[in-house]
Amino acid sequence: MQKVLTHWRHIVYSFCGLKLLTMLFPGWGTGIGGDFLSWTIGANLVLHSISTGKFPPLSTYGVYLGIEIILAPFYWLWTILPVEHPSVNLASLDQRTIPAISLIFLMKIPIFLFDIVTLILLMRIVRHLSNSEQKSIAAGLTWFVNPYNFYILYFFGAMDIIPLAIFLLALNFELDGRWFRCGIAAILSSLLRIFALAVYPFFIPLMKTKSSGTNLILGTAIPVALAIGVLYLSGDTLATVFNIPAQEFWLLEFLGFNVLGVQFVRWSPVLVIFQLYVVARFWRWDTNIIYLASVSLLALLLGATLYGGEAQHFLWVCPLLSACVAMRPEDSWIYSLTFFTALISPTVNPFYVWTPEPIVLDTFLAGAFYAMKAVYLVRLNFWNMRSRL
Amino acid sequence: MLVASGHVPIGPWIALYPPLYNQTASNLNQLQSWPLTASLGSDPSLARLSLLFRLPVFLLDLGTMIVLFWTGRRMRSSVEGRLMALVWFLNPFSFFGVELLGLPDVLCILIVALSFLLLVSERPFLSAVAIGLGAFVKLFPIFLLPPLLIYLHLNGVRRNILLAATFVGILGFLGYLGWVLPSGFEYLVIPTPVTQVILFVGGIANTVNPVTFGMFGFYCLQLIFAKKGGPLPMFLSVMLAYYLLAAPGPQYMIWLLPLIAVDIAFADRLKALVISALLAFGFSQWFLVSSAFLTPSSYSLLMFPLGGENLPSLSRMIGSLLDSHLVSIIILPLVSSATFAMLLAYSAEQIRLWFSVPQTQ
Numbered sequence: 160m161q162k163v164l165t166h167w168r169h170i171v172y173s174f175c176g177l178k179l180l181t182m183l184f185p186g187w188g189t190g191i192g193g194d195f196l197s198w199t200i201g202a203n204l205v206l207h208s209i210s211t212g213k214f215p216p217l218s219t220y221g222v223y224l225g226i227e228i229i230l231a232p233f234y235w236l237w238t239i240l241p242v243e244h245p246s247v248n249l250a251s252l253d254q255r256t257i258p259a260i261s262l263i264f265l266m267k268i269p270i271f272l273f274d275i276v277t278l279i280l281l282m283r284i285v286r287h288l289s290n291s292e293q294k295s296i297a298a299g300l301t302w303f304v305n306p307y308n309f310y311i312l313y314f315f316g317a318m319d320i321i322p323l324a325i326f327l328l329a330l331n332f333e334l335d336g337r338w339f340r341c342g343i344a345a346i347l348s349s350l351l352r353i354f355a356l357a358v359y360p361f362f363i364p365l366m367k368t369k370s371s372g373t374n375l376i377l378g379t380a381i382p383v384a385l386a387i388g389v390l391y392l393s394g395d396t397l398a399t400v401f402n403i404p405a406q407e408f409w410l411l412e413f414l415g416f417n418v419l420g421v422q423f424v425r426w427s428p429v430l431v432i433f434q435l436y437v438v439a440r441f442w443r444w445d446t447n448i449i450y451l452a453s454v455s456l457l458a459l460l461l462g463a464t465l466y467g468g469e470a471q472h473f474l475w476v477c478p479l480l481s482a483c484v485a486m487r488p489e490d491s492w493i494y495s496l497t498f499f500t501a502l503i504s505p506t507v508n509p510f511y512v513w514t515p516e517p518i519v520l521d522t523f524l525a526g527a528f529y530a531m532k533a534v535y536l537v538r539l540n541f542w543n544m545r546s547r548l
Numbered sequence: 549m550l551v552a553s554g555h556v557p558i559g560p561w562i563a564l565y566p567p568l569y570n571q572t573a574s575n576l577n578q579l580q581s582w583p584l585t586a587s588l589g590s591d592p593s594l595a596r597l598s599l600l601f602r603l604p605v606f607l608l609d610l611g612t613m614i615v616l617f618w619t620g621r622r623m624r625s626s627v628e629g630r631l632m633a634l635v636w637f638l639n640p641f642s643f644f645g646v647e648l649l650g651l652p653d654v655l656c657i658l659i660v661a662l663s664f665l666l667l668v669s670e671r672p673f674l675s676a677v678a679i680g681l682g683a684f685v686k687l688f689p690i691f692l693l694p695p696l697l698i699y700l701h702l703n704g705v706r707r708n709i710l711l712a713a714t715f716v717g718i719l720g721f722l723g724y725l726g727w728v729l730p731s732g733f734e735y736l737v738i739p740t741p742v743t744q745v746i747l748f749v750g751g752i753a754n755t756v757n758p759v760t761f762g763m764f765g766f767y768c769l770q771l772i773f774a775k776k777g778g779p780l781p782m783f784l785s786v787m788l789a790y791y792l793l794a795a796p797g798p799q800y801m802i803w804l805l806p807l808i809a810v811d812i813a814f815a816d817r818l819k820a821l822v823i824s825a826l827l828a829f830g831f832s833q834w835f836l837v838s839s840a841f842l843t844p845s846s847y848s849l850l851m852f853p854l855g856g857e858n859l860p861s862l863s864r865m866i867g868s869l870l871d872s873h874l875v876s877i878i879i880l881p882l883v884s885s886a887t888f889a890m891l892l893a894y895s896a897e898q899i900r901l902w903f904s905v906p907q908t909q
Contacts, residue, residue, distance in 0.1 A: 401872070401874045404873075404877055404878060405873055405877070411877060411878075414881050414885070421795040421888060422795070422797075422884065423833075423880050423881050423883075423884035423885070424795075424881070424884045424885050424887075425881045425882075425884075425885045426885075427885070428881070428882055428885035428886060428889065429885045429888050429889045429892070432885070432886055432889035432890065432893075433892050433893055436822065436889070436890075436892075436893035436896070439818055440818060440893075440896070440897075
């Protein structure tokens with residue numbers, strides 16, 4: 160293990176090469192299928208809207224707008240390449256042609272860049288918390304060479320890595336005591352994907368001074384005010400925001416399922432709020448943001464059905480769990496088993512097709528993954544509890 | 549309306565509205581056709597009718613406040629007594645439930661509060677009598693009989709008092725069955741404004757009844773783990789467990805309110821925060837789901853109409869907000885889930901106290 164840690168740079172470079180090769184030679188599910196195609200089409204439309212002098216309206220692009228604006232320049236790069244530019248759809252983009260390969264490569268560059276940003280930020284967080292270079296490297300490696308992360312990012316093409324990296328930036332600012340910047344980064348991440356919003360109340364135990372709360376609120380309010388301004392400039396209103404859940408029905412799955420059978424009670428908010436109570440009542444006061452963010456997101460994922468149950472959304476806790484395992488290596492078996500069950504969960508497609516009887520194994524594999532997330536949540540809670548309740 | 553309907557079990561509740569009970573048939577007809585859309589100021593007879601309806605529950609509300617004041621005074625000092633009384637009386641939850649909606653449950657709530665006062669006054673048998681009386685009127689006080697017996701047992705109360713307490717408690721329960729069952733077994737599983745569904749029976753065939761399973765298990769755990777703590781956490785945790793398992797609706801959280809008022813007087817900062825959040829979320833949930841705010845029915849306990857024609861702009865705005873998808877698909881689930889989570893947290897707070905020495909006496 161010591162030897163592995165000593166050569167960590169070589170390992171990272173090797174994996175950078177492997178990831179670039181995966182992007183350059185699409186195939187075996189690494190091409191333009193699934194969500195990746197939707198992102199690419201969205202980036203094309205956003206670019207078209209901007210090129211006609213109009214800011215893309217929220218009413219058209221919904222919750223995808225933020226990430227698609229980030230992706231649009233990479234799509235633009237493809238449009239200026241001296242290659243053919245067929246219309247973007249599954250049929251026209253044969254993965255063995257130059258236009259398809261170049262488009263896939265360019266559209267996956269943000270994933271690659273933000274993957275590296277995540278690596279750097281994660282290592283910085285762990286170094287700051289543990290004061291150990293080795294633990295920092297261990298966290299970085301468990302993130303960067305993790306087969307689950309590799310699959311979700313480079314095969315599936317999950318763009319969640321963009322808001323996730325911004326979220327890690329917020330955690331870095333929190334560790335530096337820069338609450339204003341933390342607020343800006345956290346709300347930017349939340350505006351791109353709603354996950355980071357669940358972590359907000361968990362910042363409270365870390366606020367040692369009154370000014371930290373004020374700065375966090377200010378940092379949060381300014382991007383929100385700007386976003387509302389842009390919204391009105393583009394011809395939309397707040398009603399557009401309120402109508403998004405009606406258009407994007409899956410957004411409501413974020414609330415989780417009604418496991419309790421009680422009218423209107425949804426599992427996700429119940430778990431997150433109860434976790435907040437557990438933190439306030441039972442946790443040590445010297446805990447850190449990694450544990451707090453981990454439990455809040457794990458509670459959220461446990462509560463949600465499809466939204467949290469889908470394997471790609473587990474990406475949100477992956478760097479945090481890497482940090483946890485680096486800081487507490489004695490429980491690495493939980494980490495390994497969690498990621499093993501994540502890899503064989505029914506929503507991870509390549510492994511899914513290998514199973515002989517998918518319908519029979521579906522519930523078993525999904526159940527195992529769900530159980531491991533729950534175990535991790537309980538374990539993290541016990542790590543942080545005061546000795547006397 | 550219950551009287552006029554003629555067939556629903558009324559039992560002891562008939563005594564609650566003597567002025568109405570003695571009215572002529574024509575007045576009963578007027579009561580039945582009470583136009584919900586009418587404003588109270590438009591017809592003096594309606595105002596009188598409204599007063600007749602609300603006067604008994606208002607007096608019971610005042611009675612509960614007085615009992616809570618004496619409870620606080622008995623437990624520590626009149627400062628705590630005043631706090632408990634005000635937490636009950638000035639609470640939007642009780643104001644909305646008792647004075648505005650006219651929930652008759654306040655009768656049982658008063659009896660439960662009285663039972664607790666008698667218990668802290670070291671009159672255990674009378675406390676059990678109050679529980680029996682409460683169970684005779686409406687079912688829920690019977691859930692407090694096991695924790696009362698466990699508390700008495702843990703505190704070394706003599707066996708004959710324990711037996712007598714058990715007897716009067718069960719007698720009250722049998723009394724309840726005595727006035728409900730003649731109207732039919734269905735009133736054990738169908739709710740009416742004055743009877744309560746017995747969730748321990750019925751359910752899906754060939755499965756375990758979850759409320760029976762949950763409450764039996766809870767009582768056993770209480771018997772195993774509860775030490776010589778105060779009576780409050782034992783009573784409150786049982787009511788919370790029943791509420792969580794049975795989930796009878798936000799308005800019935802008012803059953804817990806007198807005990808919560810007692811608890812808040814001794815709560816630390818975090819627990820006070822949990823209680824405040826619970827009441828705030830619970831009230832919001834009730835506000836949003838209550839039939840009093842159904843729009844566009846024109847009927848509103850906010851004292852201004854939310855539907856109809858020629859409405860002021862504020863009415864239109866509130867009405868459209870309450871009718872919007874935003875409320876039904878996002879705000880209501882979030883508020884309801886938050887209420888449930890706070891109930892869980894508050895239950896954890898109470899169960900923690902099983903293991904500690906009494907702080908409230």
